[in-house]
Amino acid sequence: MASNYLVTGAAGFIGSHSVEWLLGQGHAVIGIDNLRTGHLENLANARSSPNFEWVLADAGDEAAMRALFAQYHFSGVLHLAALVSVPESFRDPGLNCHLNLVIAERIARLCLEFDCKRLVFASSAAVYGSAATLPNRESAAPQPQSPYAAAKLAAEVMLLGYAASFGLEAICLRYFNVYGPRQDPKSPYSGVLSIFTDRFQRGLPVTVYGDGGQTRDFISVRDVARANGQALLGHPVVSGRYNVCTGLGVSLNDVLSIYREIFATAPPAEYSEARVGDIRHSLGDPSLLNNMLKFQANLSFSQGLHELALGSGGVK
Ligand SMILES: NC(=O)c1ccc[n+]([C@@H]2O[C@H](COP(=O)([O-])OP(=O)(O)OC[C@H]3O[C@@H](n4cnc5c(N)ncnc54)[C@H](O)[C@@H]3O)[C@@H](O)[C@H]2O)c1
Numbered sequence: 001m002a003s004n005y006l007v008t009g010a011a012g013f014i015g016s017h018s019v020e021w022l023l024g025q026g027h028a029v030i031g032i033d034n035l036r037t038g039h040l041e042n043l044a045n046a047r048s049s050p051n052f053e054w055v056l057a058d059a060g061d062e063a064a065m066r067a068l069f070a071q072y073h074f075s076g077v078l079h080l081a082a083l084v085s086v087p088e089s090f091r092d093p094g095l096n097c098h099l100n101l102v103i104a105e106r107i108a109r110l111c112l113e114f115d116c117k118r119l120v121f122a123s124s125a126a127v128y129g130s131a132a133t134l135p136n137r138e139s140a141a142p143q144p145q146s147p148y149a150a151a152k153l154a155a156e157v158m159l160l161g162y163a164a165s166f167g168l169e170a171i172c173l174r175y176f177n178v179y180g181p182r183q184d185p186k187s188p189y190s191g192v193l194s195i196f197t198d199r200f201q202r203g204l205p206v207t208v209y210g211d212g213g214q215t216r217d218f219i220s221v222r223d224v225a226r227a228n229g230q231a232l233l234g235h236p237v238v239s240g241r242y243n244v245c246t247g248l249g250v251s252l253n254d255v256l257s258i259y260r261e262i263f264a265t266a267p268p269a270e271y272s273e274a275r276v277g278d279i280r281h282s283l284g285d286p287s288l289l290n291n292m293l294k295f296q297a298n299l300s301f302s303q304g305l306h307e308l309a310l311g312s313g314g315v316k
Helices: 011-022 042-049 062-072 088-090 092-113 147-166 194-201 221-233 252-262 285-293 301-310
Strands: 004-008 028-033 052-056 076-079 119-125 171-174 176-181 207-209 219-220 240-244 271-272
Touching: 004 088, 011 028, 011 042, 011 221, 011 252, 028 062, 028 301, 042 052, 052 207, 062 092, 062 147, 062 207, 062 221, 076 221, 092 119, 092 147, 119 147, 119 221, 147 171, 147 240, 171 271, 176 194, 176 221, 176 301, 194 252, 194 301, 207 252, 219 301, 221 240, 221 285, 240 285, 252 301
Parallel strands: 004 028, 004 076, 028 052, 076 119, 119 171, 171 240, 176 219, 207 271
Antiparallel strands: none
């Protein structure tokens, strides 16, 4: 019997690319989403595949989720559905706790109940906080600085507790700055690259907060989709937390000089005061995931940014 995989948050940015990666490997995928921040258009390619089943559902709807687990006997679950905005987690910490912690715990129990061995969970580099030593390693003590990061960390702890208690294979992936096609520039939490791309494409100036020397570990969504897929399919795996990053820091000024090559006539960037709370540098150590799954990010930043800016590599 072919394996079925469940992807929650399938209509989102990372979800839609992950679904396509799994379909490309010949697997059957059931994608659920409540379209809170995702868009059905992101699944246009996936929905043309006979191996894809689209379900409009809330991951917190226990009856609906139980029915799916009973029907499809999933071999693995990729749980991406979440409240994704850090500012929203400050405005509504109760909702953040429900969407980012409670639902993850419920999904883990459904996996146990229906004998689905593997749960891959979308965590975040935000769990490290700003005071951590660079590069961030999974062995560092996490210091969440937002309700969002706290809930992601709490969910990791629950899932890994269930791994130790019940033998669930729980792989918690800490994504760094993910960029690529389909990241919504209108979303308030959206990555700087989707906002920059949108503005450069429309010939508008971009605003850099601070001197542009701040660096980020940007990883392409194509690489992230592959990391997700390998974490779902790989053998053997060890339950734990794993960075999904490149290990390379890119400054905003580096980013701007690549955009200048692409959009030679764009107006110059405007520099404004650094925002309170923005961290100066973010960088991950990718070795743990590399050791377990031989995973390595392989799209260079410059190539990834060209693809994003010139619109290839997927539906926007
Ligand atoms: N994009 C990044 O740089 C980044 C970094 C770290 C972690 N993450 C995590 O990766 C995951 C995917 O994020 P993304 O960037 O693709 O965001 P996204 O908003 O594009 O995707 C999240 C998807 O989950 C759906 N969703 C939310 N709550 C749901 C619910 N209760 N039931 C069903 N669907 C629900 C949304 O509609 C959306 O389609 C999230 O868990 C996010 O916290 C993303």
